Amino acid sequence: MGQPMITRRGALLGAAAFCVPAAPAGCGGPPGGSGAGTVTVGSNASDAVPKKALQQVVDGFGGATVRIDTVDHNTFQENINRYLRGTPDDVFTWFSGYRMRFFAEQGLATDVSDVWRRIGGDYTPALKAASSAADGRQYFVPFTYYPWAVFYRKSVWADRDYRPPKTLDELTALAGRMKRDGLIPIGFADKDGWPAMGTFDILNMRLNGYDFHISLMSGKESWTDRRVKAVFDTWRGLLTHHQPAALGRTWQEAAQSLARGQTGMYLLGMFVAQQFPPRELDDLDLFTFPEINPKYGTDAIDAPIDGYMISAKARNVEGAKALLEHLAAASSQNIATELDPGTLACSAKADTRGYTPLQQRGADLVSGARHIAQFLDRDTRPDFASTVMIPALQRFIGRPDDIDALLRDIEAQKTNIFR
């Protein structure tokens, strides 16, 4: 979750039922890592562009022969448990943060601290922290990431002389103007359940700061806290400016209404660019969600990182580590960012001259942020995110006046899950 999931539905069930227990390693194929000189990669890059990017990057690898097993994005995630305990590939695509730590702590990932000693200079300390588990070792190599921001069409804004808001009041005022001008002020869609998490994250970080957000995500704070209530109260105030009927709409549809100029702005990940025709991409711009609490300003954003890990059962560990080093190279990541304008390279040495203007703006946004969160479903337990937060946020969107009862329900379920 937390990234474009066009192929989310469907395949899931089939794979879940028939590929157990060795699931995503390519149902029916021989178990990975046959013999010396071969590294297998379990990839969730099932969409055409990321798939092509990975293939091109791997083609440039001079070491072992690499075999990529691509599995539908969602199926891969749903089956990760069984996959890692069964016969996983040597290297697999995964996410940083809590979701990485969770598997590292279960002993399902190989420590890659020695790789980090060689590649460490290419990454900022924040990225290293996002790749480290509680034991201080690294288990993950960041590849690309994408920031969450408010997106808009420059031409639509220029026509009506709108300016990016700096504060919540300015945002509300701008939304009011847009409504009078016949626009839907803020695009919104939450049929798939996860996009609204982005709104929750940014409101919580703007109101209560990054530290409280992360502490809340790790189950250490109470959801009935007045600070959490303030988030939902603020959100309820903004909801009148959001696109109505959000629970029946996918993010792709909301992005298209932004592209058609019906919506004024849209808070989403940079992958929103996928819904724009290439020649209109230059018209897409972004700004960071405005300040609410002056104490925190706009110092934090969501910018989920995608990367690679080595499974604990890897057969060709040396080959896998060499491949991880290759993936960490700036030149490898530039191949991906060039093919997919919705992503940015993680390596600090990556060449940003080839970036589109939008990528450039995204990179500036990230370098200006003091704290980078990974998105709700990557910063907390996956079971809490999917079985509690998705229904809870949808309930809030459907019935925004029922905040107290909602928060009590979340807290009760949180207590059961984080025991």
Place this chain on the structure above:
Amino acid sequence: MAPNRRYSAGDRAVIAVGLGLAVALELALIWGPALASVALSGTDWDGIERPRWIGGGNYADLAAEYPPFWPAVRNNLLWLGFLALIAAPFGLLCAVLLDRRLRLSRVYQNALYLPVVLSLAVVGFIAQLVFSADYGVLNAVTGLTTDWLGDSSINLWVVMPAAGWRHTGYVMIIYLAGLKSVDPALKEAAAIDGAGEGQTFFKVVFPALRPVNVIVLVITVIEALRAFDIVYAINKGRNGLELLSVLVTENIVGEAARIGFGSAIAVILLVISTGFIVVYLSQIFREDR
């Protein structure tokens, strides 16, 4: 030991193998997993570490603190009610009408049966084309702005007819076959005795269809309890479209599976299905005696 004498050693071996295989398969594939689910439902297990026994804790959490649970139970029962009281009788009505050899009855028959060949996931997809708030046909034609699939107070009432659309055709074809096998002499006899059209149907034909009725009842219950794909295709069974089958999947399948918790929901589903099976079987045995 009198009856035993009738069987030779060979017969007994065949019976032992035949029965034994069936029993072994039944145990391994049906009762094994079912009992394993019951056992797992008493644990807290993420699928990786050792399961931790927590007794009835999952059930207590389910009933008291898991908001989608009661809506799912309610939706499953509504689903059953809709299929049994509206979709199935409508299928019967269609069958009766078609059985009277109307003009173009072949065309109607095919039109009504067509959805049955579609999987419910496809029906869910079609429902989205029709009912989507932004690009759906219904809103486009009527000019309404109703969020048919996103509004949790109405989406179930949109999805059930979509599921019923398929169920009606299924039931219709079964009744149509049943009606063809009803002896026309029965109807003639009723007519000679002065029974009207309605009386003939309800007092003579319908009772004669009893074996068909049982089959229809059983498939209706099965369809209602296993409903999954249509809501999953529409919004993954959330926000008004919760069903027990979805909650089981939602909790068990996934990155950090709550296998114990999901198993508890599965056990509830098992208990509900077992309830229907017991009622059904006891009826059958009583009639046969």
